[in-house]
Amino acid sequence: MAVYTSLSDSDMRALVADYYLGELVSYQGISGGVENTNYFVNTTTGKYVLTLFEEFEFDEVPYFLDVVAHLKHKGFNVPAALIDIHGERLRMVNERPAIMVDCFSGSELKTTNEATCKEMGAALAKLHIAGEDFPQHRESHRGVAWWHATSQSIQSELEPEQANLLLSQIAEFDDFMADHADLPKTTIHGDLFYNNTLFDGESLSAIIDFYNACHSWVMYDLAIVVNDWCSDMTTGELDMAKYRALLKAYLYEREPSAEEVVAWPYMLRIAALRFWLSRLEAWHGAKHDPERLAQQHDPLEFQRILEARVRYTPTLEVS
Numbered sequence: 427m428a429v430y431t432s433l434s435d436s437d438m439r440a441l442v443a444d445y446y447l448g449e450l451v452s453y454q455g456i457s458g459g460v461e462n463t464n465y466f467v468n469t470t471t472g473k474y475v476l477t478l479f480e481e482f483e484f485d486e487v488p489y490f491l492d493v494v495a496h497l498k499h500k501g502f503n504v505p506a507a508l509i510d511i512h513g514e515r516l517r518m519v520n521e522r523p524a525i526m527v528d529c530f531s532g533s534e535l536k537t538t539n540e541a542t543c544k545e546m547g548a549a550l551a552k553l554h555i556a557g558e559d560f561p562q563h564r565e566s567h568r569g570v571a572w573w574h575a576t577s578q579s580i581q582s583e584l585e586p587e588q589a590n591l592l593l594s595q596i597a598e599f600d601d602f603m604a605d606h607a608d609l610p611k612t613t614i615h616g617d618l619f620y621n622n623t624l625f626d627g628e629s630l631s632a633i634i635d636f637y638n639a640c641h642s643w644v645m646y647d648l649a650i651v652v653n654d655w656c657s658d659m660t661t662g663e664l665d666m667a668k669y670r671a672l673l674k675a676y677l678y679e680r681e682p683s684a685e686e687v688v689a690w691p692y693m694l695r696i697a698a699l700r701f702w703l704s705r706l707e708a709w710h711g712a713k714h715d716p717e718r719l720a721q722q723h724d725p726l727e728f729q730r731i732l733e734a735r736v737r738y739t740p741t742l743e744v745s
């Protein structure tokens with residue numbers, strides 16, 4: 427279970443007393459996540475989620491809080507940080523930066539289907555449009571510089587065919603980008619996997635976990651979503667019915683440029699590579715610690731997705 431920072435009853439009571447949330451009733455660590463420590467917190471006024479940031483330092487967090495505040499202001503159901511009795515939204519709790527947010531209704535999807543893909547496609551396009559005027563342009567901490575450095579440092583741990591796939595795909599992407607420096611960018615979520623959404627039935631109720639948000643290519647974010655929502659995780663192949671449903675809803679809201687259409691196959695491949703690489707890095711970092719290793723996502727899923735996108739990529743248009 428991913429509760430890296432444990433809080434005592436008295437810590438939690440004192441924390442709740444520092445917000446306008448009434449009295450603490452109960453709390454429970456959330457086992458779903460892998461990056462942060464999250465607790466469900468029940469008080470006499472409602473249900474909240476406490477997040478302690480395990481991978482970011484205090485000064486790195488405000489950007490993400492500002493992205494979420496911007497999107498909430500534009501009407502999205504996203505977890506904006508609550509303000510405490512001192513007027514602060516970010517604080518230190520047991521030496522980690524921490525925020526309290528509203529707990530949303532709905533539950534995590536067990537899997538995706540055409541209806542939920544359609545919901546996501548429409549919401550993603552609106553998110554991309556809403557992010558265009560967000561003024562802070564932060565580079566991704568898992569972007570081009572990171573994948574160059576990490577692919578170099580990890581290659582000796584890999585089978586030769588894996589290293590070759592990794593390095594050749596990065597080189598292919600670099601070559602393509604050298605001639606397409608003006609591809610449209612916006613503020614992207616960067617990790618909009620279906621486990622970062624909540625649904626009431628087949629209706630999207632909230633988007634969470636904005637801690638990969640950054641200023642990057644619009645098509646890259648769409649590719650991240652397509653690879654997770656529309657792939658068969660055992661083969662890596664796209665489920666074309668889900669793919670068409672998601673894209674059709676997206677394209678109804680936002681029309682890509684001709685250059686974005688050309689970039690699409692490259693974006694599908696580099697988006698798969700980015701998560702293959704982050705999973706490889708995490709897996710190799712944890713391989714001597716069985717408890718941590720058991721919490722890691724399987725890198726092979728994204729190797730298979732990348733291999734499938736190398737074999738075939740569909741076009742961005744849907745008929």
Ligand SMILES: Nc1ncnc2c1ncn2[C@@H]1O[C@H](COP(=O)(O)OP(=O)(O)O)[C@@H](O)[C@H]1O
Pocket residue numbers: 428456458459460461462463464475505527528529530531534621622624634635
């Ligand atoms: N505001 C929220 N409302 C309801 N559930 C939430 C909320 N935030 C997190 N959760 C639950 O906690 C799980 C883990 O949160 P997440 O932010 O994805 O953690 P991590 O960053 O560690 O991956 C989510 O999958 C979701 O079930």
Ligand SMILES: N[C@@H](CCOP(=O)(O)O)C(=O)O
Pocket residue numbers: 461568617619638701704705723
């Ligand atoms: N959704 C990702 C995990 C988040 O990515 P990270 O690079 O921030 O660890 C996955 O399933 O791999």
